[in-house]
Amino acid sequence: MRNVKHPYPINIDLSRKAVAVVGGGAVATRKIRALLDAAANVTVISPVLAPEIDTSQVTWRQKRYETGDIQAMDMIIACTDDAAVNAQITQDATHFQLVNNASDKTQSDFFNVAKLEDETLLLTVSTKGKSPATAKRIKQTLRRWLDDQHWFKGEDQ
Numbered sequence: 711m712r713n714v715k716h717p718y719p720i721n722i723d724l725s726r727k728a729v730a731v732v733g734g735g736a737v738a739t740r741k742i743r744a745l746l747d748a749a750a751n752v753t754v755i756s757p758v759l760a761p762e763i764d765t766s767q768v769t770w771r772q773k774r775y776e777t778g779d780i781q782a783m784d785m786i787i788a789c790t791d792d793a794a795v796n797a798q799i800t801q802d803a804t805h806f807q808l809v810n811n812a813s814d815k816t817q818s819d820f821f822n823v824a825k826l827e828d829e830t831l832l833l834t835v836s837t838k839g840k841s842p843a844t845a846k847r848i849k850q851t852l853r854r855w856l857d858d859q860h861w862f863k864g865e866d867q
């Protein structure tokens with residue numbers, strides 16, 4: 711995140727929000743899964759899409775990113791494999807849009823978190839951007855502990 715030491719953690723209902731994912735590769739695939747879980751209206755802007763992305767669940771604009779593409783979006787995830795394009799997207803976003811630059815943590819309004827979820831629980835883990843792999847490992851450890859306590863009834867995620 712740009713310069714905040716104590717980010718504000720929230721759970722967002724995205725069902726009335728328009729979310730742009732710029733890029734259609736491995737990172738986009740993971741972010742889109744979580745966005746669709748939260749009922750977001752997802753538009754993917756990318757010349758190519760990974761086969762795991764279901765085009766019946768998103769709006770696909772098959773093109774390279776251009777300034778103006780994100781104008782009507784509430785939230786934007788910049789995850790192309792071109793750092794200059796991701797930086798341009800951060801620059802194009804206005805102060806009332808929330809932008810995540812997946813390739814540069816100093817250019818994001820928010821970070822994505824690792825989540826563990828069933829009907830009644832939503833646990834999220836963040837290392838404040840320091841180590842996503844550690845967040846994933848902590849999530850897996852928590853999952854085993856919750857299973858041992860019979861406190862978790864979710865699928866593997």
Ligand SMILES: C[C@@]1(CC(=O)O)c2cc3[nH]c(cc4nc(cc5[nH]c(cc(n2)[C@H]1CCC(=O)O)[C@@](C)(CC(=O)O)[C@@H]5CCC(=O)O)C(CC(=O)O)=C4CCC(=O)O)c(CCC(=O)O)c3CC(=O)O
Pocket residue numbers: 740741744810811812813814815820821822823824825835836837838839840841842843845846849867
């Ligand atoms: C800052 C942040 C920004 C953001 O994306 O919001 C960010 C940034 C970066 N991630 C990188 C790498 C990987 N990240 C993952 C996975 C996850 N990354 C997630 C979050 C975040 N990642 C945010 C901070 C989270 C926090 O605060 O802890 C998770 C938690 C949530 C999610 O993405 O949905 C999800 C957990 C999956 C789960 O829950 O199972 C994997 C795959 C894996 O581990 O399986 C790899 C490949 C690892 C490898 O193999 O090296 C790189 C290096 C890129 C490079 O240079 O190559 C950067 C760039 C940088 O650090 O600047």
Ligand SMILES: NC(=O)C1=CN([C@@H]2O[C@H](COP(=O)(O)OP(=O)(O)OC[C@H]3O[C@@H](n4cnc5c(N)ncnc54)[C@H](O)[C@@H]3O)[C@@H](O)[C@H]2O)C=CC1
Pocket residue numbers: 732733734735736737738755756757758759760773774775789790791792795811812813814842
């Ligand atoms: N935050 C995170 O969780 C992680 C972030 N990363 C970062 O994310 C970047 C992307 O990683 P992957 O998805 O694995 O790459 P990838 O190579 O699988 O996908 C890149 C996608 O970007 C698209 N693209 C390229 N130029 C574009 C443009 N001008 N406009 C629109 N789309 C464009 C391509 O068509 C492709 O679909 C990496 O370069 C790395 O910096 C990598 C791993 C995890």
